[in-house]
Amino acid sequence: MKQLILAISLFVLSAVSAQAATVRTEVIADKLNYPWSVAELPEGGFLVTERSGQLLYASDSGDKQVIKLDLPDLYATAQAGLFEVLLTPDFVTSRELVISYSCGTEDANNTCVVRTKLSAQPPYIVTNSQNIFTALPKKEGAAHYGARMTWLADNTLLVALGDGFVYREQAQNLDNHLGKIVRITRNGKAPADNPFFHSQAPEIFSYGHRNVQGLIYDQARDSIWQHEHGPKGGDELNKIVKGGNYGWPIATFGIDYTGAKVSPFSQLPGVKAPLYQWTPSLAPAGLALYQGDLLVAHLAGKRLQRLRLIDDQWQLEGDYLQELNARLRAVYVAPSGRILVLTDSAEGKLLQVSFEN
Amino acid sequence: MVRMFVAFLSAVVGAALVGTVIQTQFNLAEITALTVDVDMAMRMDTIIHDLLHFGPVFALMLTPTLLVAFIVARGLSLWRPQFERGWFIIGGGLGLACTFWVVDSLAPMPTLIAANRTLVGFLLMSSTGAFGGWIFDRLWHPQPRELAEELPA
Numbered sequence: 477m478k479q480l481i482l483a484i485s486l487f488v489l490s491a492v493s494a495q496a497a498t499v500r501t502e503v504i505a506d507k508l509n510y511p512w513s514v515a516e517l518p519e520g521g522f523l524v525t526e527r528s529g530q531l532l533y534a535s536d537s538g539d540k541q542v543i544k545l546d547l548p549d550l551y552a553t554a555q556a557g558l559f560e561v562l563l564t565p566d567f568v569t570s571r572e573l574v575i576s577y578s579c580g581t582e583d584a585n586n587t588c589v590v591r592t593k594l595s596a597q598p599p600y601i602v603t604n605s606q607n608i609f610t611a612l613p614k615k616e617g618a619a620h621y622g623a624r625m626t627w628l629a630d631n632t633l634l635v636a637l638g639d640g641f642v643y644r645e646q647a648q649n650l651d652n653h654l655g656k657i658v659r660i661t662r663n664g665k666a667p668a669d670n671p672f673f674h675s676q677a678p679e680i681f682s683y684g685h686r687n688v689q690g691l692i693y694d695q696a697r698d699s700i701w702q703h704e705h706g707p708k709g710g711d712e713l714n715k716i717v718k719g720g721n722y723g724w725p726i727a728t729f730g731i732d733y734t735g736a737k738v739s740p741f742s743q744l745p746g747v748k749a750p751l752y753q754w755t756p757s758l759a760p761a762g763l764a765l766y767q768g769d770l771l772v773a774h775l776a777g778k779r780l781q782r783l784r785l786i787d788d789q790w791q792l793e794g795d796y797l798q799e800l801n802a803r804l805r806a807v808y809v810a811p812s813g814r815i816l817v818l819t820d821s822a823e824g825k826l827l828q829v830s831f832e833n
Numbered sequence: 834m835v836r837m838f839v840a841f842l843s844a845v846v847g848a849a850l851v852g853t854v855i856q857t858q859f860n861l862a863e864i865t866a867l868t869v870d871v872d873m874a875m876r877m878d879t880i881i882h883d884l885l886h887f888g889p890v891f892a893l894m895l896t897p898t899l900l901v902a903f904i905v906a907r908g909l910s911l912w913r914p915q916f917e918r919g920w921f922i923i924g925g926g927l928g929l930a931c932t933f934w935v936v937d938s939l940a941p942m943p944t945l946i947a948a949n950r951t952l953v954g955f956l957l958m959s960s961t962g963a964f965g966g967w968i969f970d971r972l973w974h975p976q977p978r979e980l981a982e983e984l985p986a
Contacts, residue, residue: 554941555941616943617942617943619941619942619943641942641943641944642942642943642944642947642950644947645863645866645867648867725863725864726864726867726869731882731886732860732887732947733942733945734887734890734891734945734946734947735883735886735887735888735889735890736853736856736857736860736883736886736887736946736947737857737860737879737882737883738860738947739860739864739869740861740864740871740875740876740878740879741864741869744869
């Protein structure tokens with residue numbers, strides 16, 4: 477197929493680390509309209525979400541098929557749209573997916589999650605779509621939805637959310653979902669051992685977040701890693717713990733886009749300090765675990781970074797893919813071990829990246 | 834001409850200074866409302882930071898705004914000269930309010946300046962444009978009684 481022909485290997489000698497690692501980049505699919513997430517199917521091929529609202533199936537050879545979604549309340553504009561697609565832990569038998577998206581209208585919207593069922597073989601269809609979570613309150617504007625998701629070892633689902641930009645103080649309010657990470661069951665219920673089960677938003681797992689764009693469960697270390705956008709500076713990498721307050725907007729290394737201070741504090745007692753922070757901002761937009769390292773895809777930074785945990789501190793191992801000069805929306809390490817990267821543009825691409833030392 | 838230029842520069846700088854300090858108070862009020870104490874030294878540090886970093890951005894926003902607003906105010910002054918001071922004050926205030934609206938419509942974020950998220954903040958920040966209008970006309974066309982004011986010894 478054309479896309480396969482287009483799958484040209486670009487052997488890129490990156491000016492990266494002291495080890496002068498090289499990365500190989502291969503195009504799996506192109507002409508994707510602002511792709512946001514990708515999930516590898518066990519039978520081969522990929523599910524890809526486009527922020528503009530389409531769910532696609534892309535075969536290994538780059539053939540694409542639109543999978544019709546039944547999301548009548550999908551709100552797609554600016555930062556709003558279709559976000560993450562994630563297979564359930566028992567996908568092989570259940571064929572169920574969860575999908576996050578922005579739902580509502582310009583005046584009243586937020587992040588929603590549906591659980592749906594994918595047919596067994598192509599041409600794929602989805603059926604039995606059920607809303608399992610709606611972040612509340614519905615708010616105005618089309619910014620800061622979070623929407624990254626990950627499954628924990630107990631098969632509960634973490635859903636990252638955003639502060640809606642103009643509601644930043646609400647990230648400290650435990651009675652709503654703005655600026656939180658929530659933990660729910662696959663049916664959308666709040667587990668009884670959630671830390672704020674008594675509040676009006678019992679789904680909350682952690683709070684004080686601005687706009688979470690990377691979230692992954694590290695089974696080997698039994699840890700949850702997360703990154704979020706700061707404003708101007710102050711992008712953060714955090715280890716998420718149950719009930720943790722991550723400080724936004726009372727403690728931040730960033731300042732507002734206008735140059736004004738959001739808070740005079742960069743750290744406060746009772747607030748979890750970031751394990752790593754990016755100032756100036758690179759806009760980290762995707763997070764994956766690879767051989768114990770973290771891979772971080774950056775939008776504004778237009779690079780893939782590899783961070784390594786050394787002496788309990790995340791340290792930069794290398795910068796990659798800068799030669800592409802492309803905003804990177806997401807990075808995944810698929811069950812097959814393949815590293816998948818999405819570029820962010822109206823002509824976005826699904827790339828396979830290989831490290832070669 | 835020099836007088837007009839100095840008056841305009843003073844209007845922009847004066848409005849930028851006052852507007853900066855106002856927005857800082859709004860931001861700090863939001864932080865203290867979250868039960869975080871901000872002492873006076875920290876408040877002063879924040880004001881100084883904002884004067885150095887937010888102030889120039891706000892001045893850039895004010896410059897074209899007041900330029901257009903004052904041209905319109907001048908036109909209205911020719912029509913009703915007895916209200917000249919008022920035209921400049923209203924022009925500066927309305928002009929800045931319009932600029933906030935246009936910027937918020939065009940910028941990716943719903944509200945660029947955090948202090949403008951509330952009606953009170955929006956009105957107070959817009960009033961700095963009115964203050965700029967007052968400064969400009971006070972310096973450009975001082976009224977006879979203002980010229981008669983004695984300078985402090």
